Amino acid sequence: GENVEQHPSTLSVQEGDSAVIKCTYSDSASNYFPWYKQELGKRPQLIIDIRSNVGEKKDQRIAVTLNKTAKHFSLHITETQPEDSAVYFCAASKAGYALNFGKGTSLLVTP
């Protein structure tokens, strides 16, 4: 089955700096790559996703890049703010199968 590795497990940045979280996947047939944000005590929520026919996608301060050849994808957050502090999960799947999640990255943005 699909195996998703996520790094780093913890990340601390100062407000205004950029944060990058990286994930690799094992199944070359995977074609959907979402990122979820989970604030303390709350449910995970989708923040951005990308499909395998696209190399990069942006949404304001958030961007995701995908390298199909290397089987890795990354989340980039620019101009970080304290409210960006949360646990971020990457995931991968192919049609008809469930999402496989990475183990998460705990991001702390300090003022």
Place this chain on the structure above:
Amino acid sequence: DGGITQSPKYLFRKEGQNVTLSCEQNLNHDAMYWYRQDPGQGLRLIYYSQIVNDFQKGDIAEGYSVSREKKESFPLTVTSAQKNPTAFYLCASTTSGAGELFFGEGSRLTVL
């Protein structure tokens, strides 16, 4: 309001008892999922169902059972065979095919 509802939010169980977690959605989604969340372990798939009366095991299905008799409902039973059931359980749903998962608020199970 459309959404996905899990109950109970908190549950305590004695060892040797079975317990059932409820998951109901009114989003008209075909697919439903159960994930288990432990600190530092991410979200691990227990079971999923893409259509009524059909479901598939995930990576950690041992000690759990599910049913999908109605499109809206996907209850999870944690049996006494589950060796370490204390965890946070998340139910999710989506339209068929790979797409955004909508999560419930979760159920926290503690075995005493």
